Every structure is written in C-alpha cells, then in structure tokens.
Amino acid sequence: MPNGNPAKIAVVGTGWRSEFYLRLAQLLPDEFELVGIVLRDPAKVSAIQQEWNVPTFLSIKELLAAVKPDFVIVAVPREVNPKIVSELVAADIKVLCETPPAADLDGLRKLWQEVGSSQLVQVAEQYLLLPGHAARLSAIKTGVIGTPTSVQVSSTHDYHAVSIMRGMLGAGFGTATINASQFMAPLVDPLIRDAWNADQSEKLAKTVLATIDFGDGLSGLYDFTDNQWHNQLRHRRIIIRGSKGEIVDNDLISLRSPTAIVESKFHRYQLGHDLNLDGHDTEHISLNGEVIYQNPFVGLRLMDEEIAIATLMRKTAAWALNSGPEPYSLAEASQDFLISMALEKSLQMGTSVQTSVESWGK
Secondary structure (H helix, E strand, O other): OOOOOOEEEEEEOOOHHHHHHHHHHHHOOOOEEEEEEEOOOHHHHHHHHHHHOOOEEOOHHHHHHHOOOOEEEEOOOOOOHHHHHHHHHHOOOOEEEOOOOOOOHHHHHHHHHHHHHHOOEEEOOOHHHOHHHHHHHHHHHOOOOOOEEEEEEEOOOHHHHHHHHHHHHOOOOOOOEEEEEEEEEEEOOOEOOOOEOOOOOOEEEEEEEEEEEEEOOEEEEEEEEOOOOOOOOOOOEEEEEEOOEEEEOOEEEEEEEOOEEEEEEEEEEEEOOOOOOOOOEEEEEEEOOEEEEEOOOOOOOOOHHHHHHHHHHHHHHHHHOOOOOOOOEHHHHHHHHHHHHHHHHHHHHOOOEEOOOOHHHO
16 A cells, blocks of 8 residues: 555445455455445344454444545445445545446436546446456457457356456447347256255256447457356357457467467466465466466465455555556446446347447546
C-alpha cells in the first residue's frame, strides 16, 4: 500500500460470494484490514462475528458511524445492490460492487444517473484477471495475432462472457447487434457448485448460441450450456482471432514473417508436481520461452478464481488510495450487462436486437 498501511475495507453481505472477499482479506493482512461486515439479519450477528472475528453492523449508517473504510465491497442480490451503492456514494465512500450492478435496464440507467458521475464505483468483474485469460490478453497486447477481430467464448454466461469478448477486442460503447438461439438436448450433470451430484440421470439442458456484432468489424460468438461452469463434461473454450493469427485455448498460431507461420503454446508452470516440494500452486504462464503472466500470490495456494478476485481487490485498493487506475468501471460493467440483456431479449423474441449508445458510453 502507498502509505505502508493496509487498505481499510468493509463487506456488505454474508452470502457465498462475500466469503471470497473475507477469506482473501484475512489471507493478506498486510494489504487489507477488515473493519466491518454489514448484514441484515440480527439473528446471524453472533455466528458471523464468531466465524470471522470482525465487527458487524446492521446498516451502512451504523458502519460509517464507527469507521470510514477506504472502500466497501457490496456482495448482495442485484435487486438491492443499487440502493446500497447509492447510499455509500452519497456518503462519499468508494465502492466495489458485485455483478451485475442492477436487476434490469431501467435499474441500470437509474443507477448510472445517480452515481455515474461520482467516479466512486467499480464493479467486481474478475474474468479477465483469471491467469489463463490474463496471459492471453497480455499476448494480444504484444501484437502477436495482429489486430484482434473476433472472440468465441464457451465457458461462462451473460455479462461475464461479454466482458471477456469486449476486453480481448478492446470494444467500446457503441451499438451492438445480437442474434441468439437456444437448443435443448440431454446431458448428465455430474457436478454442482462444490460437490458431486447424486442424480446423474440424463436431463434436458439448454444451450444458447449467439452472435454479437460490436461494430467496426469486431464480433463475438457466445456458446453456453446450462451449468457449464461446473459441468466438466463440457470443455471451457475460447478462440481469439486476429489479423495475423489466432489463439485457441492454449494454442497460438501466428504470422512471424512474410514467409513463416509459427505455432506455439501457453505453458503453465505448476508447483507441487513430482519432486517439487513447494506446495501446489501456479507460478507463471509462459509463451515462446517468455514469462507473460506471473501469479502475484505464490505461496497462498489459491485456485484461479481466488487469484483473480485477490488481484481485483489489490487493484481496487490501489485505485481507492489514488495510486492506480480504475480496475473495472461501472461504465464498462454497465455495457457488459446491457449487451447480455439484449442477448436474452433476442432469445425471447426470436429476432435480432440492437443496443443503443447509453449515457455511460457518451
């Protein structure tokens, strides 16, 4: 931290997502000081205090009367997120809120009208910070595939997939045209979020396919099957195409000279295998013999999702303390959600849908 002291943070919410932030903050005490947890249910106060050993409060007002955090993480349902974010911004508190920022387009527009100009709100969109995606984005920025033109994502859903596409392409806030279709087919679902599924019978699962025209020759292909995050019978895939080559998952093909096309791979160096006794951990990802991504938290034994969230927390702390850029602005997240809502509308209507240029993109 710039002043040598950890960033003071508070968390609103006690669901499974908020636990990521609480756990990571306690793993990084030199970087984060947990100064409070805000929850709504008085019956849970004792259990939360015992589990996390952090002061608890039943309202934002109570929290701010006791302490002023450097930023507050809001991890609550989308329906109530705007009200909490607006209350914190009105108190001049910087915010990192979970995705999506609002429940629908009207709520999104209202939230932007209330807090957009404050420059106090960031959104916890972490997918581009996952080690594999971070390495691919780093390679793209070197120009190895030339100008990126299209991204195909089959791994995650809605606004998360859109954020990957827009981030890899450098797409802005212009209009987008979406065409979506859905298909039903039998699929076994062997895993739920954190356990094996006892019911392994075939059930109909929905697959959504959509094309997204971002304009300026940039496009995306969306492919998501129900529970694809956790169902390991379906691969997670990404293709990023450019004017001089393409990346397919961990493979790269590119034009290196007028008469040479080169193939190479992204290699993840993993600790803890064979006779390596450093513990199971990701150390770095390399391409063509050069390290293009390093795990910032080697030694903590974090899974990829935790690495991404911890990286986002670190970036947010730097921004909150005026020593770093915005990690993921409300404007960027609003554009992601706008396009994902248009995708859902195209699916329901059976026609193409075009978005407008919204106030956060002007």
